[in-house]
Amino acid sequence: MRTVYVNGEYLPENEATVSIFDRGFLFADGVYEVTSVLDGKLIDFPGHATRLQRSLDELEMANPVTAEELLAIHRELVARNDVGDGLVYLQITRGAADRDFAYPADATPTIVLFTQAKPGLADNPVAKTGIKVISIPDRRWGRRDIKTVQLLYPSMGKMAAKAEGADDAWMVEDGAVTEGTSNNAYIVKGNTIVTRHLGEEILHGITRAAVLRLAAEAQMKVEERSFTIEEARAADEAFVTSASTFVMPVVEIDGTPVGQGTPGPVAARLREIYLDESRKTAL
Structure with a gap:
């Protein structure tokens, strides 16, 4: 069973939950990145981290982690799930708040990451x-x-x-x-x-x-x-x-x-x- 990351915790995937009031669920009020993994290493990670921050800035959304923390989380997930070739999916939403079109002033961003193993990713026939x-x-x-x-x-x-x-x-x-x-x-x-x-x-x-x-x-x-x-x-x-x-x-x-x-x-x-x-x- 995969280990995933949700709001600061590494959890078995069947124990991971997000609020039904999360604005990513209600409004698609969130951004994401997908980073490839080859031979257990992250491809183009700095570019993905930079673009993530730009997306968040354009939506006036807070980033709950630093770039260094984000890299550490990616590496930890790759290691815990023993991913040789595959993907790391990252999503940050504005967080949970009672449903309202206006952005909430005090919501805590939701951050979720998970891996997808894809053996032979670079050798796709x-x-x-x-x-x-x-x-x-x-x-x-x-x-x-x-x-x-x-x-x-x-x-x-x-x-x-x-x-x-x-x-x-x-x-x-x-x-x-x-x-x-x-x-x-x-x-x-x-x-x-x-x-x-x-x-x-x-x-x-x-x-x-x-x-x-x-x-x-x-x-x-x-x-x-x-x-x-x-x-x-x-x-x-x-x-x-x-x-x-x-x-x-x-x-x-x-x-x-x-x-x-x-x-x-x-x-x-x-x-x-x-x-x-x-x-x-x-x-």
Whole structure:
């Protein structure tokens, strides 16, 4: 049985509880982060901690732990659950208070962490074959740069993709791709990697930042701009990045093969160098 962390205590998962008045439950008034674990070490942890603090600040929410305490909790959970490869999920909400749309002045934030073991996470065979995506309208709220727990529409997008025999959905707003349901989206044309510029319309991906830095170091050309689904279908390659999939090739969009319909060399190379660098810098 897993050991989880709830408000300062390490508990068996079947003993962990949160108030029914918690605003994360009632209002999705909370934020989260997911950090990958490879070989028992945390990948890109400083980036996740920094983004967590930014999300909390944007929502005027207190952080119940310091960055140092947060790192210690992550490491302790990984150790207690003997996680070699997997994920650590972290959620902080504004806390419990009687139901009112106005923020409570005196609520104590709720903090919850748990692990998910995923043996062979970096060796996912899907990376060799690629994933298929569909396009759907982006109907989320406007502040997608804040990593909130309100994930119902992305969940609906995943289910819509599965219903069409695909793996994921790319969301489209004003004619341009914003991002995938749980990842940042990219296309490759010629020698140029194209991904949407940062703004309030997309999540500022931690893996995205690392991959773009590594691409620049490898002297790959990168353009941060909007692109359309039509442009994506005509691209040489496409891929997504996220903390749990790293760099994952996209081989089909709305039933149209991308490039040769197989993972391309740019995505494969980026996945290789990202995993290599991440293992070197893991905590």
